[in-house]
Amino acid sequence: MFIMSSPSGAGKTTISRMLLERDAHICMSVSCTTRPPRPGEVDGKDYHFVSQAEFDRMVADEEFLEWATVFGNSYGTPKAQVKAGLKEGQDYLFDIDWQGTQQLYQKLERDVVRVFLLPPSIDELRRRLTGRGTDSEDVIAARMERARSEISHWDGYDYVVVNDDIDACFDKVREILAAERMRRARQTGLIGFVRELMTP
Numbered sequence: 083m084f085i086m087s088s089p090s091g092a093g094k095t096t097i098s099r100m101l102l103e104r105d106a107h108i109c110m111s112v113s114c115t116t117r118p119p120r121p122g123e124v125d126g127k128d129y130h131f132v133s134q135a136e137f138d139r140m141v142a143d144e145e146f147l148e149w150a151t152v153f154g155n156s157y158g159t160p161k162a163q164v165k166a167g168l169k170e171g172q173d174y175l176f177d178i179d180w181q182g183t184q185q186l187y188q189k190l191e192r193d194v195v196r197v198f199l200l201p202p203s204i205d206e207l208r209r210r211l212t213g214r215g216t217d218s219e220d221v222i223a224a225r226m227e228r229a230r231s232e233i234s235h236w237d238g239y240d241y242v243v244v245n246d247d248i249d250a251c252f253d254k255v256r257e258i259l260a261a262e263r264m265r266r267a268r269q270t271g272l273i274g275f276v277r278e279l280m281t282p
């Protein structure tokens with residue numbers, strides 16, 4: 083479970099898309115949200131867009147691995163897809179906030195890798211939010227307001243990467259993923275091979 087969090091606008095979505103395009107072994111954990119779709123967002127791909135009533139039902143029926151309220155909207159990770167995939171060794175990418183990260187870490191610590199992206203500066207963060215052109219000025223102001231408190235949660239992550247140059251940032255994220263895949267505990271497929279090597 084490869085989690086990427088950042089203050090809104092720092093570049094998680096962009097880096098996630100690059101990773102999904104270039105790494106055939108990881109797929110996205112698609113969250114449910116009550117926020118309305120942005121232009122270009124596809125239901126079932128970017129998010130499952132659901133009503134508040136449907137979200138509340140899913141919470142009551144314990145269908146989420148974790149869920150949280152962000153910017154007044156509800157977001158949650160549906161259990162079913164991820165649990166089944168993990169069992170088969172599938173890697174999942176999560177674009178979730180610090181609250182969700184904490185919940186996943188508490189439940190599934192050994193399977194979790196936590197990466198936090200930082201913007202190179204507060205001014206650049208504002209430029210990116212404005213440049214993205216998806217939010218009104220009020221929403222951007224609220225996201226900027228929240229950015230500082232989100233950044234304060236950076237100590238709940240294993241890795242921190244500054245997203246200045248996009249390609250350099252992407253390379254670093256890929257290196258983290260590659261190294262984490264090489265952890266001995268995750269290479270259970272090598273057990274037979276190592277035994278064979280040790281056999282006199």
Ligand SMILES: Nc1nc2c(ncn2[C@@H]2O[C@H](COP(=O)(O)OP(=O)(O)O)[C@@H](O)[C@H]2O)c(=O)[nH]1
Nearest residue numbers: 090091113149150152157158159177178179182
């Ligand atoms: N806890 C949690 N957070 C989520 C989930 N899905 C998205 N988020 C977070 O909700 C925040 C807002 O996401 P979004 O509305 O797509 O705007 P963004 O900040 O521009 O990506 C981001 O910090 C996401 O990482 C989820 O399933 N659970």
Ligand SMILES: Nc1ncnc2c1ncn2[C@@H]1O[C@H](COP(=O)(O)OP(=O)(O)O)[C@@H](O)[C@H]1O
Nearest residue numbers: 090091092093094095096210214245246247248
């Ligand atoms: N390294 C970068 N340099 C310049 N612009 C960037 C960079 N990374 C992302 N962006 C742009 O900043 C905006 C916000 O990025 P996005 O990936 O949507 O952020 P998030 O998902 O964290 O809210 C987008 O318009 C994106 O194209």
